[in-house]
Amino acid sequence: MRACAAPELVRDEVLELYGSVGWDAYTRDPEGLVRALAGSHRVVAARRDGRLVGLARSVSDGATVVYLQDVLVAPGEQRGGLGRRLLEELFAGYPGVRQRVLLTDDEDRQRAFYEALGFTEAHDHSPPLRAFVRFG
Numbered sequence: 001m002r003a004c005a006a007p008e009l010v011r012d013e014v015l016e017l018y019g020s021v022g023w024d025a026y027t028r029d030p031e032g033l034v035r036a037l038a039g040s041h042r043v044v045a046a047r048r049d050g051r052l053v054g055l056a057r058s059v060s061d062g063a064t065v066v067y068l069q070d071v072l073v074a075p076g077e078q079r080g081g082l083g084r085r086l087l088e089e090l091f092a093g094y095p096g097v098r099q100r101v102l103l104t105d106d107e108d109r110q111r112a113f114y115e116a117l118g119f120t121e122a123h124d125h126s127p128p129l130r131a132f133v134r135f136g
Helices: 011-020 030-039 082-092 108-116
Strands: 003-005 042-048 051-060 065-073 099-102
Touching (some): 011 051, 030 051, 042 082, 051 082, 065 082
Antiparallel strands (some): 042 051, 051 065
């Protein structure tokens, strides 16, 4: 199994993957999710025996900043390095891009995962940073 860029994705398999990790905000609007994937700057995916088991996507200007939007790994595939491989493949398409930004849930497992990949929470960064978000 390996991560690959510009994958062929089928709506139902994407909905199954997002649903398997409990991302209901996406699965409640399937057409919105399809548009989001189509509008992403890069999408990488992983398959096992033809089944979609992982996906990462980004939004970017391709030169100065990349926003990591989604990283999903099917529950049975988690904690085996697939998330790391997906992000390595995704970020390989951004040589020289200085800012890599993400917004994620406040869970200890997520913090540990992203810190292991070199990310720092905004409030822990030196020099200090502020992060803002507005939903709705």
